[in-house]
Amino acid sequence: MRKHLKSLRDYLEALDALGDLRTVGQEADTHLEIGAVIRRAVETCGPAPLFTAIRGHAPGFRVLGAPAAFSSLPGARWSRAALSLGLDPATHPLELVEELAAARRLDPIAPVTVDSGECQQNVLLGDDASLAAFPIPLIHDGDGGRYVNTWGTIVVRTPDGTWTNWSIARVMMVDDHTMTGMIRPLQDLGKIFAMWRERGEPMPFALAQGCAPAIPFVCGMGLPSGLDEAGYLGAHFGEPLEVVRCRTVGLTVPATAEIVIEGHVAVDETAPEGPMGEYFGYLGGGSRPWPVFRIGAITHRDDPILPVVSAGKPVEEDHTVVGLTYSAEALVSLRAAGLPVTGAWIVPESAVNVLAVTVSRDWARQGVFTSTRMLCRAVAQAVLRPKVGYWITRIMVFDDDIDPTDTRDVIWAYATRCHPVRGQLLVEDQRVTPLHIFYSPEEQGVGGPKMVYDCLLPPDGPQRPRSTAFAENFAPAVQRRALHLWEGALKGT
Structure with missing residues (x-):
């Protein structure tokens, strides 16, 4: 309620x-x-x-x-x-x-x-x-x-x-x-x-x-x-x-x-x-x-x-309001396009430049997309349009073992899963705001490039790396016992 x-x-x-x-x-x-x-x-x-x-x-x-x-x-x-x-x-x-x-x-x-x-x-x-x-x-x-x-x-x-x-x-x-x-x-x-x-x-x-x-x-x-x-x-x-x-x-x-x-x-x-x-x-x-x-x-x-509001270096209201509400609009657009998306988050610490998208790890089984690159391009097509795309200059696409609201998760997954060259998809001639200071005056008028980062692991199978994260690496029974032991230690019992 x-x-x-x-x-x-x-x-x-x-x-x-x-x-x-x-x-x-x-x-x-x-x-x-x-x-x-x-x-x-x-x-x-x-x-x-x-x-x-x-x-x-x-x-x-x-x-x-x-x-x-x-x-x-x-x-x-x-x-x-x-x-x-x-x-x-x-x-x-x-x-x-x-x-x-x-x-x-x-x-x-x-x-x-x-x-x-x-x-x-x-x-x-x-x-x-x-x-x-x-x-x-x-x-x-x-x-x-x-x-x-x-x-x-x-x-x-x-x-x-x-x-x-x-x-x-x-x-x-x-x-x-x-x-x-x-x-x-x-x-x-x-x-x-x-x-x-x-x-x-x-x-x-x-x-x-x-x-x-x-x-x-x-x-x-x-x-x-x-x-x-x-x-x-x-x-x-x-x-x-x-x-x-x-x-x-x-x-x-x-x-x-x-x-x-x-x-x-x-x-x-x-x-x-x-x-x-x-x-x-x-x-x-x-x-x-x-x-x-x-x-x-x-x-x-x-x-x-x-x-x-004291607008400026993140995180202030431009980032909380735009980040939160435009994330919702991005999610609506992605789901309307029929994409296997589980979450969308405009990272507020990025001055609302970065959109982190998570997709279901069984996306390949749907038979629609034949590669991670193809899926990432479809994500870009769904969100790089008015009004959401006006703010965003970079999109990162992750598996949904990543919490896009956790900056540690985002940086780790980007650094370890995105190939420095093959992991980038250039999308040119996109609308930008005059406040995007890295664009030239000409680009601010007619449009500039934006980038999509393919941070997806190989689909489920022998080539998929195994995570060491607590929630991913250990069986549920082991997790429960570990939590019991650790909580007891914190309480001094």
């Missing part, structure tokens, strides 16, 4: 109960100090920091850092993701992937619109709708500005009203009433923006900050275009999400959000944005013009909380 945490505050209570939340009560500055604390917490797998005293801002305004980074619990690093998705904190990450993939087979459950929500306890309109009161941080030394959005939900709708898209994209503050941010043509936000631009009308938007913890995961999932994220998440929880109507635009937003910014995106006006510390681990993107977001209203809860 899933426990649906319906607000950020419910989530913080759950984190606190696990000992995975820390209050930063000393006064902190939005100029780099908050960003530096968050980055340190991320890199040391520390508790999530909650800043309650922010220099130059009224008491009550708060900032939450590392909302879905690795947990401080050594035996449950994915507990923040598990809690967010309504599951036990100790849930194995591959089970999280299976849960997300399973919800794709369910009929969507549309959200319900309620008359009022906590997100509108305070309403600021016109000139009063100013970003000045909110503790928007300069996160990295070198960022092009203060980023209003690193974890919030951008809500837009097609002009005909048939598709509402929830997504995450970086949005930078220009001044108290204006923002700018990446709207890439290949992403759903860009596709809908193009529809409004074709009509010659500014695009209505709402930016909801501090939503229920599952919402950012589905916003970063890369669902098929045309599928509403709210309906998918309703199916996952088995009940509709509650949304409320915006005050100035014809959109609805999660009712328990902490802060909601409403307005329109200009179709004929841009402002420079960037650079910004990004998920690759470097200050990236340079400074380039992106569309202007004009603010018409801001609503917020009493004592609002602004969640902030």
Whole structure:
């Protein structure tokens, strides 16, 4: 049974109960100090920091850092993701992937619109709708500005009203009433923006900050275009999400959000944005013009909380969210192609560049594939396409005696099973992101090469090497006796 945490505050209570939340009560500055604390917490797998005293801002305004980074619990690093998705904190990450993939087979459950929500306890309109009161941080030394959005939900709708898209994209503050941010043509936000631009009308938007913890995961999932994220998440929880109507635009937003910014995106006006510390681990993107977001209203809860992600060197939320949700999308694609796949995992430590796929060891008996190379090529064909393939630059295919979430397993199997030359399959002319720093400017525009690594052992038979691993080498009876002996020794008996 899933426990649906319906607000950020419910989530913080759950984190606190696990000992995975820390209050930063000393006064902190939005100029780099908050960003530096968050980055340190991320890199040391520390508790999530909650800043309650922010220099130059009224008491009550708060900032939450590392909302879905690795947990401080050594035996449950994915507990923040598990809690967010309504599951036990100790849930194995591959089970999280299976849960997300399973919800794709369910009929969507549309959200319900309620008359009022906590997100509108305070309403600021016109000139009063100013970003000045909110503790928007300069996160990295070198960022092009203060980023209003690193974890919030951008809500837009097609002009005909048939598709509402929830997504995450970086949005930078220009001044108290204006923002700018990446709207890439290949992403759903860009596709809908193009529809409004074709009509010659500014695009209505709402930016909801501090939503229920599952919402950012589905916003970063890369669902098929045309599928509403709210309906998918309703199916996952088995009940509709509650949304409320915006005050100035014809959109609805999660009712328990902490802060909601409403307005329109200009179709004929841009402002420079960037650079910004990004998920690759470097200050990236340079400074380039992106569309202007004009603010018409801001609503917020009493004592609002602004969640902030310090994007950069793994593992942070770009890697946990994209790694987890795109693993589920990859698994859906691989199974839809009829491949003998038992698991898919985008390795978060790789800055979501590496997809590790495991296949059943009896794949050769199915009679479909005549070689490991043929099977690996079929895996690549199934996943190197929008939207999953946009992030991935390398695929590793393993037998399923490997746990793809265990970095030790992945490195060992890659190093000992993949031939340095024959084990590589080159796939050329693939879409890449501008943040893939190893691609040339030309490749970033027209596409670049990607690589598949054949890490499969020979099929079952005399040529298959015998593993020395505990679970593989010893008979079940010996394993049980060994565990009994060892557990007794640990207990001192």
